[in-house]
Amino acid sequence: MGIFSKFISKIKGESTADPLDWQELESELLAADLGPTLTSSIIKDAKSIKGDDALASLTQILNSKLSSKQRVLSKSEPTSVVVIVGVNGTGKTTSVAKLASTLKASGSSVLLAAADTFRAAAVEQLQTWGSRIGVEVISGKEGAEPASVAFDAASRAAQEKVEYLLIDTAGRLHNKSDLMAELGKVKRVIEKSLPVSEVLLVIDGTTGQNGISQAKIFTEAVDVTGLIVTKLDGSARGGVALAIESALDIPIKFVGTGEAEADFAAFDADRYISGLIEG
Numbered sequence: 448m449g450i451f452s453k454f455i456s457k458i459k460g461e462s463t464a465d466p467l468d469w470q471e472l473e474s475e476l477l478a479a480d481l482g483p484t485l486t487s488s489i490i491k492d493a494k495s496i497k498g499d500d501a502l503a504s505l506t507q508i509l510n511s512k513l514s515s516k517q518r519v520l521s522k523s524e525p526t527s528v529v530v531i532v533g534v535n536g537t538g539k540t541t542s543v544a545k546l547a548s549t550l551k552a553s554g555s556s557v558l559l560a561a562a563d564t565f566r567a568a569a570v571e572q573l574q575t576w577g578s579r580i581g582v583e584v585i586s587g588k589e590g591a592e593p594a595s596v597a598f599d600a601a602s603r604a605a606q607e608k609v610e611y612l613l614i615d616t617a618g619r620l621h622n623k624s625d626l627m628a629e630l631g632k633v634k635r636v637i638e639k640s641l642p643v644s645e646v647l648l649v650i651d652g653t654t655g656q657n658g659i660s661q662a663k664i665f666t667e668a669v670d671v672t673g674l675i676v677t678k679l680d681g682s683a684r685g686g687v688a689l690a691i692e693s694a695l696d697i698p699i700k701f702v703g704t705g706e707a708e709a710d711f712a713a714f715d716a717d718r719y720i721s722g723l724i725e726g
């Protein structure tokens with residue numbers, strides 16, 4: 448059942464939404480992870496809804512909270528470079544692999560860079576994915592500088608005119624300023640050979656409102672162009688995607704819904720909104 452199903456059924460046949468128990472709706476929206484700011488703004492808008500066109504009005508209200516920026520991956524010629532960033536364990540490496548697999552399946556050439564050089568296991572994890580999906584992975588020696596791996600990968604991609612270079616970076620706490628500065632460096636060295644077309648921030652959908660504060664700090668450090676919201680399978684209460692977009696005006700480009708390669712899709716805003724409303 449969608450979080451607005453009750454609202455819609457109660458308001459049916461009423462001329463205004465006035466007799467509703469707004470507190471009940473408020474608790475439902477908060478429980479769905481919409482967060483306090485978005486919840487009160489939706490309730491304010493919803494008070495003017497009339498019974499007859501409740502569904503259409505609600506759809507319009509929720510759509511107005513989403514970002515209007517483009518959701519498809521930006522393309523640069525001849526190579527699009529996508530840098531993947533985020534805090535620890537959000538699903539960056541998995542998402543890099545899933546995105547690579549999607550792009551490859553659509554006929555594009557793809558190269559991966561393992562710029563998470565802090566742990567040998569991180570490089571191995573991407574290499575394992577690379578061999579599983581049949582995509583080459585550029586890596587450095589253990590302890591190499593992330594920026595140097597990114598630089599090598601960008602030079603290779605430029606030389607070979609690879610269509611997509613996806614760069615996996617190490618998870619970092621958004622309150623560690625030196626690590627945040629390192630991301631800027633990674634971006635600058637890539638730009639010596641190729642423009643960076645996207646910086647995608649990966650947010651774990653189960654972290655709820657904390658995802659919003661992560662996103663705020665990452666956007667201050669690097670120019671985040673889009674979001675990947677992961678772990679929307681499991682216990683995530685769906686509303687967090689809307690809360691993030693409405694707070695930051697950064698479009699969600701992809702969502703992750705599981706650990707497997709196929710559990711990944713472009714974010715479909717219309718379907719998402721109707722899912723939120725009607726379930």
Ligand SMILES: Nc1nc2c(ncn2[C@@H]2O[C@H](COP(=O)(O)OP(=O)(O)OP(=O)(O)O)[C@@H](O)[C@H]2O)c(=O)[nH]1
Nearest residue numbers: 535536537538539540541618677678703704705706
């Ligand atoms: N259920 C679920 N699990 C996911 C999803 N995406 C990633 N995971 C799992 O989350 C865990 C962490 O994923 P990683 O891709 O290693 O995350 P990361 O951000 O690269 O982690 P660090 O590099 O350590 O910061 C793994 O067990 C993944 O299988 C998802 O959409 N749904």
Ligand SMILES: [Mg+2]
Nearest residue numbers: 539540563569
């Ligand atoms: Mg990783």
